Amino acid sequence: MRLGTLCSTGRAIISNFLAARKLCKYENWNNDIGKMETVQVLDKKFKVSIPEEVIMKRIDAVAEKINRDMEGKNPLFLAVLNGAFMFASDLMKRLTIPCEISFVKLASYQGVTSSGKVKEVIGINEDISGRHVIIIEDIVESGLTIKRMLESLGTRNPASVHVCTLLYKPEKMRNDIDIEYVAMRIPNDFVVGYGLDYNQQGRNLKDIYSLVEENESNQNTENMKNIVIFGAPGSGKGTQSDLIIEKYGLNHISTGDVLRAEIKNDTELGKIAKQYIDDGMLVPDSLIVDMLAGVYDSYGPNHKGVIFDGFPRTVPQAEALKKMLADRGHKVAAMIELNVPEDELMTRLIKRGIDSGRSDDNEETIRKRLNVYHSQTAPLIDWYQAEGIRHKINGLGDLNRIFGDIAQVIDNL
Numbered sequence: 001m002r003l004g005t006l007c008s009t010g011r012a013i014i015s016n017f018l019a020a021r022k023l024c025k026y027e028n029w030n031n032d033i034g035k036m037e038t039v040q041v042l043d044k045k046f047k048v049s050i051p052e053e054v055i056m057k058r059i060d061a062v063a064e065k066i067n068r069d070m071e072g073k074n075p076l077f078l079a080v081l082n083g084a085f086m087f088a089s090d091l092m093k094r095l096t097i098p099c100e101i102s103f104v105k106l107a108s109y110q111g112v113t114s115s116g117k118v119k120e121v122i123g124i125n126e127d128i129s130g131r132h133v134i135i136i137e138d139i140v141e142s143g144l145t146i147k148r149m150l151e152s153l154g155t156r157n158p159a160s161v162h163v164c165t166l167l168y169k170p171e172k173m174r175n176d177i178d179i180e181y182v183a184m185r186i187p188n189d190f191v192v193g194y195g196l197d198y199n200q201q202g203r204n205l206k207d208i209y210s211l212v213e214e215n216e217s218n219q220n221t222e223n224m225k226n227i228v229i230f231g232a233p234g235s236g237k238g239t240q241s242d243l244i245i246e247k248y249g250l251n252h253i254s255t256g257d258v259l260r261a262e263i264k265n266d267t268e269l270g271k272i273a274k275q276y277i278d279d280g281m282l283v284p285d286s287l288i289v290d291m292l293a294g295v296y297d298s299y300g301p302n303h304k305g306v307i308f309d310g311f312p313r314t315v316p317q318a319e320a321l322k323k324m325l326a327d328r329g330h331k332v333a334a335m336i337e338l339n340v341p342e343d344e345l346m347t348r349l350i351k352r353g354i355d356s357g358r359s360d361d362n363e364e365t366i367r368k369r370l371n372v373y374h375s376q377t378a379p380l381i382d383w384y385q386a387e388g389i390r391h392k393i394n395g396l397g398d399l400n401r402i403f404g405d406i407a408q409v410i411d412n413l
Helices: 008-021 052-069 085-093 144-154 237-248 255-264 268-278 285-298 315-326 342-356 363-387 399-411
Strands: 038-041 044-050 076-081 100-110 113-122 132-140 160-168 181-185 208-211 226-231 251-254 306-309 332-339 390-394
Touching (some): 038 208, 076 085, 076 144, 226 237, 226 315, 237 251, 237 306, 237 399, 315 332
């Protein structure tokens, strides 16, 4: 799969598609961070976190996947009350397959924190033997509610059980649960609106709001650390990226993974990308950016940051990424460049080829790959140098020392 500059024909295709569907690129979740709408719910103040139009577009995407996955299976949806009633209603309106819905009520919240105890209030009365069941939740945090439901459903011999949630807090998950349908991932904030409540209040709000802490700054994005990391094959970029993600809790966006997922899931963007690939053409930069924007937006407006892997590869792509982030009030905080002498890269890659048996890790192919890398990244490195965010790291030596140098850069952002 190749990336490239958009041709006039491709530009027309995408322009028409965007005009017709208005689905490919999410609106800015916070158009003016300094003037966020706030509401008072009982004794707490909340600010707009996810506006209604974004919620609807994410539900569109979830419904599209369910329609595709559950065709011919007549699934039974079990909506968890009270919080999921709005989500369940809007989701059902978008389903085009035969299906049924019922409701179950459990509770694990007291005030703004989870009680840690799940009590069944209204049980599951339907005969689900041999049925395909989809649990609809408003939010999955600790996973206690879902675990309780899965345990109960598992004794009733369903054909399959799936979980569909409007919101998911991966940082708080305490149980090993496969959540197949996720509309939006959010940070560990307490939220109200669109069915979610604070002590039974706030469910009627059309947008989703997050709690404003007393000492919270209006500029949460100042602490966001979006990072582009460069490193030649064999430089240890993958290892260092994993360490960064683990230490700082950043999200990871791989261009290749995103592109493959869009095509595999047969999304509208994936269909367009596949047509370019099948025709032997480069996938346009604008299409790639729209895909990345969708993943980026799914993390919510106040996530800790993202490591961009495999993007950008050209100056136009870097400019497009900058604009995409700026539209959301965000930015690339740092470009980290792992610098390793070419003779050391050759030694590492040849050894890797011997150890792994990879046929492409021979001296001739390695030199070609390194030449391509240097020719591609040289203009980009100059561009990020001009942006004032280039940080060159000595990638030779002890692994922990290298990561320590990277951490020092990130800590000072």
